Amino acid sequence: MNMTRVLSPDSVLVQREGNIASDMDGEKVMLNVKNGKYYNLGEVGGEIWAALETPSSVRQVTAAIQEIFEVSADIAEQDVLAFLQNLLAEDLIAIAGES
Numbered sequence: 157m158n159m160t161r162v163l164s165p166d167s168v169l170v171q172r173e174g175n176i177a178s179d180m181d182g183e184k185v186m187l188n189v190k191n192g193k194y195y196n197l198g199e200v201g202g203e204i205w206a207a208l209e210t211p212s213s214v215r216q217v218t219a220a221i222q223e224i225f226e227v228s229a230d231i232a233e234q235d236v237l238a239f240l241q242n243l244l245a246e247d248l249i250a251i252a253g254e255s
Contacts, residue, residue: 166215169240169249169250171208171209171249172248174189176189186205188246204217207220221236
C-alpha cells in the first residue's frame with residue numbers, strides 16, 4: 157500500500173539507501189539497486205538529490221535551487237515540489253522520521 161503523500165514546504169525528506177548516483181557529462185544519473193531502474197536526474201535533479209544527503213525540508217531545497225540556478229521562488233518551488241513528489245512516488249526518498 158504505497159500511498160503517495162502530498163508534500164508541503166515543511167516536509168523534511170532524505171535519500172533512501174540503495175541508490176548509486178554518479179555524474180555523467182554534468183548530469184546526475186542514478187541506479188536504484190532494489191528495483192534495478194536507472195534514473196536520469198539531470199542537472200537540477202542532481203542538485204536536489206545532493207541536497208537530500210542529509211534530511212532537508214522542501215523549503216530548504218527550494219531555496220538552494222533558487223540560489224544555484226538563479227530562478228524565481230515560484231519557479232523553484234514548482235519544479236522542486238514536482239520533482240520531489242516523483243522521487244517519493246518512486247520510493248527513492250523518504251519523509252524523515254518515517255520508515
